[in-house]
Amino acid sequence: MENKMLTTRPSSTRKNSRTRRGQLRSVAVATSAMLSVVTFSACSSTEATGDDEGASGEVMVYDGGGAWGEAQRIAYFEPFEEETGIRVIPAAGEAPPALRTTIEAGNPSMDVMNIGANTVQEWVDADLLLPIDIESWTSADPADLQPFAADEYSVPSLIYAAQIAYDPEVVGGEIEDWADFFDVATFPGERTLGEGMNITTGTLEAALLADGVDPASLYPLDVERALDKLKELTPSILKFWGTGAESVQLLTDGQVGATAAWNGRVAAAQEQAPGIASTWNQAILQLDVWTIPEGAKNEENAQRFIEFASRPDRQAEFAQLITYSPTNARAFESIDADRQKLLPTAPEHVDATIMSDSSWWGSDSGNGELWSTRVVTMWQEWLADL
Numbered sequence: 001m002e003n004k005m006l007t008t009r010p011s012s013t014r015k016n017s018r019t020r021r022g023q024l025r026s027v028a029v030a031t032s033a034m035l036s037v038v039t040f041s042a043c044s045s046t047e048a049t050g051d052d053e054g055a056s057g058e059v060m061v062y063d064g065g066g067a068w069g070e071a072q073r074i075a076y077f078e079p080f081e082e083e084t085g086i087r088v089i090p091a092a093g094e095a096p097p098a099l100r101t102t103i104e105a106g107n108p109s110m111d112v113m114n115i116g117a118n119t120v121q122e123w124v125d126a127d128l129l130l131p132i133d134i135e136s137w138t139s140a141d142p143a144d145l146q147p148f149a150a151d152e153y154s155v156p157s158l159i160y161a162a163q164i165a166y167d168p169e170v171v172g173g174e175i176e177d178w179a180d181f182f183d184v185a186t187f188p189g190e191r192t193l194g195e196g197m198n199i200t201t202g203t204l205e206a207a208l209l210a211d212g213v214d215p216a217s218l219y220p221l222d223v224e225r226a227l228d229k230l231k232e233l234t235p236s237i238l239k240f241w242g243t244g245a246e247s248v249q250l251l252t253d254g255q256v257g258a259t260a261a262w263n264g265r266v267a268a269a270q271e272q273a274p275g276i277a278s279t280w281n282q283a284i285l286q287l288d289v290w291t292i293p294e295g296a297k298n299e300e301n302a303q304r305f306i307e308f309a310s311r312p313d314r315q316a317e318f319a320q321l322i323t324y325s326p327t328n329a330r331a332f333e334s335i336d337a338d339r340q341k342l343l344p345t346a347p348e349h350v351d352a353t354i355m356s357d358s359s360w361w362g363s364d365s366g367n368g369e370l371w372s373t374r375v376v377t378m379w380q381e382w383l384a385d386l
Contacts, residue, residue: 058086059111060089060091060109060112075318076305079314083308086304100128104128110293111297112292112306116200116286118200118356118361118372119361119362120154120289121372122370123291129291137307139311145327145328146329156288156310157289157290158287158288158318158325159287159288159325159345160285160288160325161202161325162200163278163279163284163344164177164260165258165260165270166259167258168277170258171258175258179210181258191259192238192240192251193241195240195379196226196375197375199372200262203230204375205218208229213225219357223378227379227382238256244262244264248269251269263342264323266278282353284353287356311328315327316332319331319335319343320335
């Protein structure tokens with residue numbers, strides 16, 4: 001993808017409010033269908049995982065594809081096969097309805113899934129996941145899984161963040177937090193954020209932080225307040241992006257002065273356009289997790305793979321290959337200082353970030369729906385009323 005240096009847009013290019021709101025609604029209609037696809041979405045020990053004598057068989061593990069899939073192959077798949085003799089079969093992701101159908105039929109299409117932590121409760125409530133036996137681990141210490149811990153049905157697989165990126169020449173200074181991002185009088189230029197119904201974009205959290213909510217009191221989210229704050233910014237929002245590529249392309253092409261984007265996309269954009277700046281301050285940490293579907297054909301091997309992939313040495317190698325943070329904090333002992341600067345939970349700046357609260361997203365919203373699903377409807381209704 002070609003990236004261009006950001007240039008200042010003349011103020012005369014701004015659309016009027018009526019046109020802008022129509023655009024935002026149109027984007028919502030076009031992208032809402034995309035959210036039906038699950039993102040099977042990111043002491044140093046070399047001790048073998050469990051008792052490997054006589055190990056055999058296979059395990060089907062979600063393959064993220066692209067750079068993610070390649071990092072999985074090098075850091076997880078091939079070393080696991082070599083150490084245990086268990087063959088790893090990469091499995092492509094499926095839309096949630098299709099995947100759920102295979103699980104409900106007792107024939108899941110993979111043994112190890114990678115899903116967003118904020119949606120786990122939906123799968124648990126539907127009895128679609130098996131417990132993960134972290135108590136039996138011998139080669140990785142569950143206590144080292146920080147800042148996100150494992151739970152009964154999921155183990156952290158990767159950490160990424162929604163952060164602020166901007167062009168200092170366009171906005172006229174340094175944007176330090178979400179209040180600055182929303183302050184277009186002081187920091188001019190168009191803005192873009194992710195669709196709020198995609199809960200990994202951090203858009204609702206960003207709005208509340210911009211409105212003065214203390215990070216320590218961010219959850220439970222006041223969704224109505226967040227939407228009200230976003231409405232104030234809509235005259236300066238070019239669009240709500242629907243893909244990670246779009247989030248930074250709008251910035252590098254000079255269409256916006258600042259974006260809220262996932263850190264991996266930001267790092268890639270900065271390689272092509274060094275003038276782009278970013279901050280870890282108030283970055284919203286997001287978590288993907290390993291899960292095992294009910295009825296997995298190779299459950300024992302799936303359990304062993306998840307333990308293996310949670311080891312600090314494996315996590316460190318994975319983080320060297322792609323800008324997802326390791327979920328095992330001890331992995332940082334093997335990651336050099338320059339690489340750590342690109343990772344959301346590096347010790348140098350993790351305290352400036354904010355953890356997404358999957359327990360809140362997986363809680364009852366008061367009408368029988370989980371917040372992870374109710375927010376989709378609230379977002380669509382809000383856009384329709386703009």
